[in-house]
Every structure is written in C-alpha cells, then in structure tokens.
Amino acid sequence: MKKLQFLLFIGLIVSTxxxxxxxxxxxxxxxxxxxxxxxxxxxxxxxxxCVKEVRVNGVVTTDEITSSAxxxxxxxxxxxxGDKVEIKITHTDGCKPKVLNPEVLKPKSTFDVTEITVxxxxxxxxxxxxxxxxxxxxxxxxxxxxxxKLDEVQGVGTKxxxxxxxxxxxxxxxxQFRVKQIDYSGQxxxxxxxxxxxxxxxxxxTPSKVTKDITFMANNKPTETMYEIFDQFGNILxxxxxxxxxxxxxxxxxxxxxxxxxMGNFTKK
Numbered sequence: 143m144k145k146l147q148f149l150l151f152i153g154l155i156v157s158t159x160x161x162x163x164x165x166x167x168x169x170x171x172x173x174x175x176x177x178x179x180x181x182x183x184x185x186x187x188x189x190x191x192c193v194k195e196v197r198v199n200g201v202v203t204t205d206e207i208t209s210s211a212x213x214x215x216x217x218x219x220x221x222x223x224g225d226k227v228e229i230k231i232t233h234t235d236g237c238k239p240k241v242l243n244p245e246v247l248k249p250k251s252t253f254d255v256t257e258i259t260v261x262x263x264x265x266x267x268x269x270x271x272x273x274x275x276x277x278x279x280x281x282x283x284x285x286x287x288x289x290x291k292l293d294e295v296q297g298v299g300t301k302x303x304x305x306x307x308x309x310x311x312x313x314x315x316x317x318q319f320r321v322k323q324i325d326y327s328g329q330x331x332x333x334x335x336x337x338x339x340x341x342x343x344x345x346x347x348t349p350s351k352v353t354k355d356i357t358f359m360a361n362n363k364p365t366e367t368m369y370e371i372f373d374q375f376g377n378i379l380x381x382x383x384x385x386x387x388x389x390x391x392x393x394x395x396x397x398x399x400x401x402x403x404x405m406g407n408f409t410k411k
Contacts, residue, residue, distance in 0.1 A: 171247060184237045258334065273301065277299070
C-alpha cells in the first residue's frame with residue numbers, strides 16, 4: 143500500500159512538471175521585420191514541441207508553432223514602423239525556445255536632418271524625417287581637435303517631420319555643432335555640422351603654477367568655460383563647466399588643460 147502511495151505521489155510530481163509553463167517576454171518597437179524562433183521538442187522523447195502559445199500585444203497569434211522553427215508574422219497585426227511591441231512566448235518547463243533575431247525589435251538609426259541651425263539666442267535647432275525609432279540624439283561640439291559630447295535630446299522616432307532644440311554655450315571664435323545617434327549595431331549615424339561665429343571673448347587661465355584653484359578669465363573677470371584636465375598619460379581627471387577648478391587634490395606634477403577653444407598645461411605645486 144505504501145509503495146502504491148509513493149508511486150502515485152511521484153506520478154503527481156511528474157504530471158505537475160510536464161504541464162507547468164514559463165514565459166519569454168520580448169519588448170521593443172516594430173521595425174518592419176518578423177521574428178524567427180527555434181522551437182525544440184519539449185522532452186527527450188521527441189513528442190510535442192516546446193512552445194505552447196505566442197501573444198503579440200496581448201493577442202494570440204495564428205502562427206504555426208508546431209514545428210522545429212517558426213516565424214512570428216506581424217503583418218496581420220497591421221503595425222506601423224515604430225509601434226510598441228510586446229511578445230510573450232509561453233513554453234513548457236524543461237525546454238527553452240531560442241529567439242534567433244531579437245535585435246529586429248530594437249530601434250535603428252535612420253534619420254535624415256533636413257535643417258540644422260544656430261539662432262541668435264544661442265539655440266541649436268534641427269529638423270529630421272525618416273526616424274526609425276526613438277533613440278536619443280547626442281549633441282556634440284568640435285573643440286580641442288575632437289568632437290565633445292554636450293548632452294542628449296530624446297528622439298521622437300517617427301517618420302514624419304520632427305523638430306528639436308538645445309541651448310548651446312559657444313566658445314570664442316568659430317564653433318561647430320552636430321547631432322548623432324548610435325543604435326544597437328554600435329555604428330553612429332551623424333548629421334552634417336553647422337558653423338557658428340561667436341563674439342564671446344577669449345578665455346585665459348591663471349596661475350600656471352597652482353596650489354589650489356585654477357581660475358578662468360575673460361576681460362579681466364572670472365568666466366565660465368568648459369574644461370578638461372588630463373595627466374601626462376592622457377587619463378582624464380576632471381571635466382565640467384565652471385569659472386574655477388579646485389585642483390588641490392591632484393598630486394604634484396604636470397597636467398594638460400583643455401578650456402575655451404584652447405589647449406594648455408599647468409604645474410601642480
């Protein structure tokens with residue numbers, strides 16, 4: 143009798159496991175491409191496939207999932223490029239389907255800049271079309287012989303005309319600005335640059351041999367400017383925007399200083 147009860151108990155456990163399900167959730171934006179799923183058998187007996195149900199945005203799909211591989215076809219859902227997508231793949235415990243191309247739900251940088259300007263109020267403005275996803279725009283300024291990131295502005299991500307703006311802080315002389323996006327591929331899509339001639343006075347710094355503070359000056363007054371401080375090995379130690387920088391915590395030695403549109407150096411005593 144005890145042996146029969148034990149066998150019934152084991153049978154109950156096996157039955158419970160075989161019918162228990164797990165869910166894989168994918169979220170992203172529709173980019174015009176379908177999802178492909180590798181669908182193994184649910185156990186070693188090669189009877190029954192792993193995936194039990196697929197839902198897209200809460201709706202059960204009509205895709206043929208009783209095969210070793212299948213396609214989640216978005217056409218029937220009449221989605222538009224950029225629409226939000228949530229996929230729930232319900233499968234049996236003990237096996238796991240594999241989504242072969244999840245990256246197709248990630249936004250792709252496809253924007254075209256139709257206009258980019260700097261107005262008299264020091265506002266960088268740009269107009270785009272053909273955005274393929276709501277990726278952030280990285281605003282950059284060319285100074286110190288390189289492109290420097292200023293900030294990010296979130297993209298709208300739609301195909302129509304979109305307008306953006308960002309308040310700039312120009313350095314003295316000729317300025318250049320641009321925007322770019324980086325999508326899942328890691329490749330940057332970059333706009334053309336726009337020039338701006340600034341009447342901002344040139345900035346200098348003092349002292350060149352410093353114990354505590356470096357002060358940036360223009361027209362004999364402390365003046366805010368972007369800056370970067372590097373050691374002799376090229377490691378960046380400090381960066382920001384300020385009229386003075388406390389360097390008292392730096393070890394004694396020589397350092398490089400980028401500021402305004404210039405590159406200089408100082409010695410920490």
